[in-house]
Amino acid sequence: MKKTYQVILSVLLAVLLLSGCVRGEASQESTAPVDTMPTETQQMSQPHKQTDPSETEETTQPQTETEPTQELTTPTEHTHQYSKTVTAPTCTTDGFTTYTCQCGYSYNSNMVPALGHSWSDWETIKDATETESGLKRRTCKVCAAVQEEPIEPGTEPTEHDHQYTAVVTDPTCTAEGYTTYTCACGHSHVDDKVPAKGHAWGEWETTKPATETEPGEKQHTCTVCGVTEKGVIPVECKHEYTQTVTEPTCTTGGFTTYTCTKCNYSYIGNDKPALGHKYGNWVVDSDPTPQAPGSKHRSCEHCGDVQNETIPYTPPTEPTTPPTTEETTQPTEST
Numbered sequence: 001m002k003k004t005y006q007v008i009l010s011v012l013l014a015v016l017l018l019s020g021c022v023r024g025e026a027s028q029e030s031t032a033p034v035d036t037m038p039t040e041t042q043q044m045s046q047p048h049k050q051t052d053p054s055e056t057e058e059t060t061q062p063q064t065e066t067e068p069t070q071e072l073t074t075p076t077e078h079t080h081q082y083s084k085t086v087t088a089p090t091c092t093t094d095g096f097t098t099y100t101c102q103c104g105y106s107y108n109s110n111m112v113p114a115l116g117h118s119w120s121d122w123e124t125i126k127d128a129t130e131t132e133s134g135l136k137r138r139t140c141k142v143c144a145a146v147q148e149e150p151i152e153p154g155t156e157p158t159e160h161d162h163q164y165t166a167v168v169t170d171p172t173c174t175a176e177g178y179t180t181y182t183c184a185c186g187h188s189h190v191d192d193k194v195p196a197k198g199h200a201w202g203e204w205e206t207t208k209p210a211t212e213t214e215p216g217e218k219q220h221t222c223t224v225c226g227v228t229e230k231g232v233i234p235v236e237c238k239h240e241y242t243q244t245v246t247e248p249t250c251t252t253g254g255f256t257t258y259t260c261t262k263c264n265y266s267y268i269g270n271d272k273p274a275l276g277h278k279y280g281n282w283v284v285d286s287d288p289t290p291q292a293p294g295s296k297h298r299s300c301e302h303c304g305d306v307q308n309e310t311i312p313y314t315p316p317t318e319p320t321t322p323p324t325t326e327e328t329t330q331p332t333e334s335t
Helices: 002-031 039-056 067-073
Strands: 082-087 095-101 106-112 123-126 134-139 146-151 164-169 177-183 188-194 205-208 216-221 228-233 241-246 254-260 266-272 283-286 294-299 306-311
Touching: 123 146, 205 228
Parallel strands: none
Antiparallel strands: 082 095, 095 106, 123 134, 134 146, 164 177, 177 188, 205 216, 216 228, 241 254, 254 266, 283 294, 294 306
16 A cells, blocks of 8 residues: 555656656757756756656566655654662652663652651750750661750750669758769759658756756757757746736636746736626617617626617508498487
8 A cells, every 4th residue: 555655656746747847848949959958957857757667667666766765764763661770768858760761761750758857755965954055966767867956944854764873861860861863964853852860869967057036057969960959947946926816807807917026937827707797677768669669778787888779669550451331320200
């Protein structure tokens, strides 16, 4: 089919070329001699005369020389044969597959997003104080990238796996004991508190005897820490007391004050309870009326305290039923 199509085209082209040559020869004969024709026209006419027989003889001559002409002008279609190279993703870069042909052409596909860092826990490098910043650090478990951040002043230290050493402080007579735990990072805390032991006092010793007018002094010493505590010895007076009696009232109790005339020492005794009010009879100040209450009072016979009270009143009641009217019959006059 392809050869038949090419033959038909060759025949049509030959016919067109021959008709042009005939017209050219006719014009040569009418206008100019043969030897005055341009060289280019002569050169163009020659190929047509040479190729006409070969193009028109379809059955006698094979078209082996004319068939490859059109195929050489069309580029041959290339089928790529790829080899692939996989680039795995990292913490910060995407992964992909590179496809490369032997002809040099390549492209990337199968994109895989970056994995992102896999951070360890924060480790405190320097604890923050109330006025100075601290420093913390963490490391990527995949690519070993390091990230550091400051710890703001006054911030609690970031938790990490502390490795503590313990220092025990024993309790004393007045101070509690405790254990101080200190990590290599500088963080420390106190725990395991023990109460103070308290003093172990020796016997009292008199340093100044008491008299009838002046108190004495004494002291004792702790057998553990050696601290000394002083005390007072009361006066050794053979008291001679005077008595001052305070009588009870209606609202306050009574008592007796005993005072030594030698050393002025005093104490209170012989307590008596309060008497309580003793009121007289009620005295009516105003009687109640149907419109207002009355009042009355009474007075305490001991202190004159006055107690007032109100006398209630009862308002008049209105009748609930109208009064009955009785019919009066007048006697009939006898005639």
